[in-house]
Amino acid sequence: MKVTKELKKIRIYGAGGHSQVIREVLENNGYEVTETFDDKPSGRHYASKNVTSGAREDLKAFPHEGHPVIIAVGINAERAEIAGFLKSDFEKAIHQSAIIAPSAAIGEGTVVFAGAIIQPNTTIGKHVIINTAASIDHDNVIGDYAHISPKAALCGHVEVGEGSHVGVGAVVIPKVKIGKWCTIGAGTVVLKDVPDYSTVVGNPGKIIKTRLPENQINNTSMPSHIAFIGSGISSSFTILHFLDRIETNDLKKKIKLTIIDKYPEFHAGIPYGNRSGFSVHLITSLKNFLPEPELGKFIKWLNNNKNWLLHEFEKDGGTLAANWISTHQDKIENNDWEDLFIPRRFFGWYIDEKVKSRLESLKIKGLIEVDYLTGEVVDVEKNDEKYIISLENNEKVSSEKVILSVGSLPVNHLWKNESLIEEDNLLFVNDPYKPELKEVLHKIENFASRNKGKKPNVLVVGANASGLEMLYKLNDLEGIKSNVNKFTVLSTQGLLPDAVIDREKRKEYTPFNLHALANENLLTAKTIAEATFKDLDYADEISLGAASTVEIISKAFGALLGRLDKDELKKFACLYGNEIGRRQRCAGFHYSKTIDELRNEGRFDHIAGRFSDIKKNNNGEYLLEYLETKSGENKIFEEPVNIVINCIGSTNLSKDNIPELLKNLMYKGYCKPNESKIGFEVNESLESFENLHIVGPLLAGNIFEGKAVWHLEHCGRIIWLSNVLSEKINNYFLKKSELEEKPLN
Template sequence: MSGQSQPADITFIGSGIACTATLIQLFRKLLNTEQAGNTRPEITVIEKNREFWKGIPYGSRSSVNALTITCVNDFIYEAERPAFFRWFKENQNDWETYYREHGGITAERWLKNNLPLIAKNDWETVYIPRFIFGWYIHNTIAKLHRQIEEKQLAKINLIHAEAIDARVTGNKHYEVKLEHPDKSISYIISRKLVIATGSAVVKPVDEVNAAQVTYINDIYEPSVPLNIEKVKDALTQTDWVENRNVLIIGSNASSIELLYLLEGLPQVNGLINNLVLISPSGALPYHISTETLDEHPTPSLKALQNKGSYNLKTLVDAAAADLQPAIKNGANVAYIATVIGNTLKLMEALGDDAKKEFFGIHGMRLSNMFRRSGPEYKAGSQQLADVRKVSFIKGKFIQMQTRNEGVVLRYEEVSSGTEKTYPLTFKAVINCSGSDNLDRSASPLIYNLVHKKLAAMNLSGKGFEVNEHFEAAPNLYIMGPLLGGNMNKLIHFWHLENASRLMYLAPYLANELLKD
């Protein structure tokens, strides 16, 4: 059992951006009040990886060349921009030198294209390497942490372990079961518990014979650079060039990022005979259109409004129809915002149940229509396509079948519904298909929270149902992507992979955690 003499006041499970953004706000509030003594809270942070405060996207598990999906102005929450831009310029020599030394030809190309834009503060067109934001957020939390401890405003405990289970004690506290790197077990107790574990765990797609194929279930585990090296080794050890094929399952943001990274590694992409992506859409995210339109017509939504009689299904169908011209020549962000804004206005007449269903289910359906990425990502994937390295399958993955030379792909063709076998043998398979529902999660903690009924899934299946205080249960708080699919007075997002949105929500959660 726990060796604690007293329970922690607040415990965070996970130390990525959701936790870090919240603690930054919480520390700032403590420093503004400077009330030490009896009000000094004890805060515990549990992280299963050795690297605290950055999470997967902004730390060492990602690639130094990975970029933000949106431009800097959209990526950084408005209230945080002055501090970030000031730090960015003050530390430019450090991050620029580091990037030149570690980013290879991709970094050289990015610096050549973007340094002139940075000099002009043209933040609408710059997509920064994510490690730079990781440096900023780490620097910010470290500085505040030192100030908090110097002034004895809080006691901070960092634990390197994986939280695998939780239960409510007799006095309504939370007991968390921890598994340490050496597989030993310990327990901690906390009055308030914050689940900030990041995105739901990637779902495995199939069982594979490791002797026949290099299978990577999650490109970020243990890290992108190590996994790319595994792919390189698998291809190098394959004698027949015709069999040096790589299969990517899924065509989401991770997929286009991977293509961008591979394009900048000729020592790897030069080994690839063919790189095949399979997904139901059969296409990568759109590039972001810079076209300025005089108007953003929404005729289908307008027709519903004029009719005055509609339900959720007809509203969603109308929104989907009006999104088509908004993505005709790339994703026009302003046009998309008009369509979604008009959709939400019309939804006001449908009531709370319809709103909850929209945010839990239909919002992601519409969002998948306009998945987008910056110009560098699109250019990288296009470079591979131009040299006929990339093929796309519009299909649903069924299984991988083992052959002596590797594996072959069985899939269902979307257009016909027929099962087919793709006519290539693959030596490496990378799963970018996304996460499973929480009740099937490979995370022991998330699985146990659902099945022990400590927290309930919302309609999306990918997030927990919470109230406007972030609570999935009394004193059990959710922060980060697992908030996606909620609709209440404060939290109304169908997905929360966006750092800006998390920075927006962080002060509200900090207030809740500091309440008695």
């Protein structure tokens, strides 16, 4: 093949027979394969030439940056592992004869071979193989790293989980769900749902075995010292602080950590991980998000990684993402990050890399062992000096200490008990992040573009960070923005988080009611809260937003909190802190600008009220019924709603829709909710029960080191409390080590 300058350049990771098929697809599509890597070059296919050793030999030395990569490895688990440690851009390979509906979405790294058919509204994940003449009908969801073999036929509304392999000529009937890491034998006819890790063969298909993945089987061999249930930011910082301590202390034994998460992505959590996507932003500027010294470390990392980060941001986003980059181009080039409302995913990548690097470093030194488990924990049982942790897939793990770090409580469903409800004239999204924001946005785009004659109306319920984020993303993607008639927000106060500081009017503002309490001898949580609400009401009356008053008011009531006794301080943490916080929401200019533009176009409404119901009229249209804040009466919004997105926030511990794990912990008396209804009572060691520690949002409504805690999603508080917890854990093992004459293992 004659190489010309016009050819696009690409690299292939894998040099077996599978890579030969991919190479031919790429070259026919006008690509020049510049390099081929393989972890075992000696075992390459005879037609593969000039094969270079892969990243396993030396991960740091591997040329991650450069032309995009396609992972040409046929074994699903190996492909997933390689994708996890490469820090490269990935490309798709789609054969010219494949038939793919315009509304289908195909993830990065995926290959589609000759004669394959992918019908409308289907979502294909990352690094998937759609093999020769495979047929995938409408509304399918194919998970990352899956393989649909030649001539396999998937009917409509089929789901195939992560890493599963559907064999040659297999048939899957409509609406069947195949779990993750399953094997469907060649020629199998699948008539009903298949649980995770199962092998199905025959016609009709029968499960012949259900196994645990190899890494989970091995976990039963040795009990853990510490098991983390949940691997988001709170547990990640706890791990980092703990590793720093054990590196400098002589524990005389190796510490085993088990890290469990219900999702396969570790250390980022929902806000900073893939489920939120790459192109949503922090709700504050970077300097207000992250305290020193972590801020300086993160900025240094941003400077070294900004090129690929910005590329991913632009690739995931749309017009608003491109505008954000162009607007802040000078600051980014000059590494001036502090005042920017950066994409949240940047921080997730940073934490993920930092934790894994530190874990690997201490593993090499022989100080720790680490096991990762993917699965949902459903129960914890105290058994002598150990806890037995039970996962939904029947796997059990024993651990001396348990750290419960499951993040915020689940979303409170507004209408019907499903994450997403789709009807003829209505798409109701109860959880925008399930399974992930990108997939939900794809469904919204398909729904919005269906009827070209009459554009749908969008209703966002809730004016918090999640609500603003949704408005931003809906207008970031041209396929949604151009197909929507009007955007409406419903919130109790009828106010959106503020972005612009009015510096002149701010000079004239004084929180008189809070200042008047300075001379009061007897202060209570209630009197401070009431004064705060009055000063916030006055700010609303003079049209002074939260961005202008939050620092002034927070400083004023913060000075008074120090005068409360412990009981009153706890009341403030449980009953008033979050209520005040809801009135002090701020946002970035990029979010508020989107709303201003919609207002100027006459395409934005804001209703002050609470959601009551969605009702269908005689014309088949859906109407919003809400409780109006001003009058206290139920009203019907005059315009029909077609796309409804629930952004009101989480449930509370008194409701039935909390996870089974939390129900079991409360039933057994291991965890007791406090008055906040969103947090558990803990002692100074952050224990709700002996050796069962809490970290993260479930610490709301507690007092630590004389400080009231009511909101645990601020990075400064997360770092502080994770440091407190890591010190308590370290002291526990130090004391135990001193009492023991020999190591535990």
